[in-house]
Amino acid sequence: MARQNYYEGLSADYSRPGLVEKDHQVKLIQRSEEIGNLQEAELPAIGPDYTLEQIEAENREFWPTHCEALRQGRGDLLTKEYRPDLVYHCQDGPYHGIKEQAQREKHWWAIIAQPGVTMCWPIVQFWGEFTHFEWICFDDETHEQIAKGSVCWVRRGHRGGCYYKSEQLTFTRDVFASDDLLKLILTNA
Template identity: 70%
Template sequence: MKRRINYYQDLAANYSKPGLVSPELAEKLIFEAEKFISLKEDNFPAITPDYPLEQIEQENKAWWPTHCEALRQGRGDILTGEYRQDLVYFCQDGPYYGLEEQKEREQHWWALIAQPGVTMCWPIVMFHGEFVWFEWNCLDNATNETIAKGSVAWLRRGHRGGCYLKGEQLTFYRDVFAPNELLKLMTTAK
């Protein structure tokens, strides 16, 4: 039988289920998320001996918990900042090209999965160079029902490049468009 692994064993925080991240660590991760976004370069960085895939993978592993915390806190400004301007986003409502096409649709998804009383979790995350693949689910804190789930593949060129390609399969079990009161809870991009 194949050995099961803890996908978070070498990461700064474990987002596989609710209740594993202290408020102090969450605050630190938001600070780091803002720092990582500031490192993104205007010109897309090449993979070179000075910026090898091994370094990119380590940067993606450092980034991952900050991404999870930004989603849990509804920080749309951080989430948008993780993308390159020329993002390619494949999903069942897409494809979307650039940051403007997906903005209207994605804000509803973010508002639903970050709503009060719901905790988003990522039980599986894997890294390979600039490739990040993960599964997620959103749990209702009162009923324990899964309200949404999905699997996602990101191509992220580390801190210097950010996410340039995203492919996602999403399934929502209740609600598809967020009501205005949830949309207002999302921090908007600056």
């Protein structure tokens, strides 16, 4: 199979550090805030008025905004990506609803978004409402791996948000965030 650039056609490339200009980062955060406000109370039906093609296009637009929100530790924006009735399968779960996983996930966000660490997503693939991605975090100074994972989201575009997430996470340096790191992520929540 031919090698490919997974970010071809997307508005920004998060496959490694340093590829997104500061002014574009600001625009992506603004768009993340806008997208977070488009989620409807009821999960919209897939049909002629909201097709899988439209949903996939919206998921492709959304992807760089998610990456930037995570790099900036914007817990407020990350929480808005989920539906209130989220189902989240991972080794610590399963979790049902965004309140149930919040206590655990805030530690993960704090560790992967801490100062001096950069998260990258070398692989992202889209198919309708499905997004598969792999991520890895590196210490900017020592270049050691901090954490990595493989994720599948089921996201019904901007109108629906993420209603199912399955993730395998491996933390290699820290498992729980320090109080100082938690304060950084929670000030943005």
